[in-house]
Amino acid sequence: MQAIQLTAPNINALTISELPRPLPGQGEVLIRQHAVSLNYLDLALATGQFRDLPQPIIPGADSAGEIVELGAGVHGWEIGEPVIPGMMHSWHAGLIRAEHHHALRGVTGNGGLAEFAVVPAASLVRIPEFLSWQQAATLPIAATTAWNAIVRGKVQPGSTVLLLGTGGVSLFALQYAKAAGARVIMLSSSDEKLAKVKALGADEGINYRDEPEWDKRVLALTHGQGADLVLESVGAATFAKSISAAAYNGTIFVIGFVGGAELTVPVLPIMQKMLNIVGNNTGSTADLRQAVRAIEVSGIVPEIDRVFAFAETQQAYRYLQSAGHVGKVVIDLKA
Structure with a gap:
């Protein structure tokens, strides 16, 4: 599969690589990712504001995609369902604890800027039918x-x-x-x-x-x-x-x-x-579910400022860095 890897704390180090397609384990699903939205967190990672993080890493805390494979022990999900994973994917509900910081999607482990990703099924929230992949990708953090x-x-x-x-x-x-x-x-x-x-x-x-x-x-x-x-x-x-x-x-x-x-x-x-x-530290999967439910009930449509192609990932990061946007900056993995 194609993926963006960050090999050094520099936007120029965001490069396209060819990697093996991952396999879901116990309690995990494999999702085919369609879009990623960028956050200041992603920019901070790519500009060296975090230390002692694994590299190379597939960045991108927020993405939207569809389930293509279920791991062992996964119930309540079906292949083809459109989903978004929570960024703090071990924080399912309740108050935050110190251990939740050890599992940050796109920061301490691989994230959304790849064709496929393995994520815990417990971190998933269904996407409302009226949202596009690009719109849905803006939801997890923001x-x-x-x-x-x-x-x-x-x-x-x-x-x-x-x-x-x-x-x-x-x-x-x-x-x-x-x-x-x-x-x-x-x-x-x-x-x-x-x-x-x-x-x-x-x-x-x-x-x-x-x-x-x-x-x-x-x-x-x-x-x-x-x-x-x-x-x-x-x-x-x-x-x-x-x-x-x-x-x-x-x-x-x-x-x-x-x-x-x-x-x-x-x-x-x-x-x-x-x-x-x-x-504030983003929120749990339960918080994300409530946020999405409010969007669904109120008919809120996320505001996207600009969409970049997968090959334009560096440009997308630089555009976010310029602070010229009103709303979200999105990368379309299929464009």
Whole structure:
């Protein structure tokens, strides 16, 4: 089978290889993969932000495909079913534990950028019929993360949600929040991107280059109340302003660190506002199943910015690195 292998921590080291087709073992299935969506996690792996990881490795945490072979002891699945595997494939449900970090698809073990992949049957979720392979491939990390933010932030009709950026998680959070009847404010450095997300349902857009004190703008838009949920995707560069923009009893859901991983933040407003600072580590298979169910019930269609061919994998990674996207970046394994 053809596969992309990462042989060194460099995007140029993403190369096409010919490898044996894997065989499913006990409790596993073999899936023929049709599409992969990229996440910041994949980019971090390909640019050396993780250490002591196995190489060569087939990257790609998220993919969509169909079951073509069942391993011994697999029940409840049939050949031909369209599925997506969860990224943390040993975390089936409940609270996260330390051992769940030892099985990260496309990071500690082979992932989606290959014609075929073996995955644990317990990590699979069925794909809704109305989604394409490309759309379904965007769900495991981004949709699960966004769904957990909405749940932990207790978003309901009348809530205000603040989203930092226009990436895949933010777009899913926008769609989930609007389905829940919430008001959504989004930040970007691009007026063009803000116009796109407003067309997708965002109520307000703030260009943080034009308004560097965007937290004050959020407070003004909410009559001094602030946002009930802040999706904090940047990290150190924005965290203090996220605290300022949050409502009393609000939730800051932390999903990224592209703006720095070491925080210096004011403690007093966290105490005064009784804020909930919640970390995120994607989610379990049960979380993914709930996220997909919400998409199915609400008729949410994932927003894809651009699709690349399998042979254009390096270009896809560089496009994600450029941060020019609104929504998800996808690689079509059949193109």
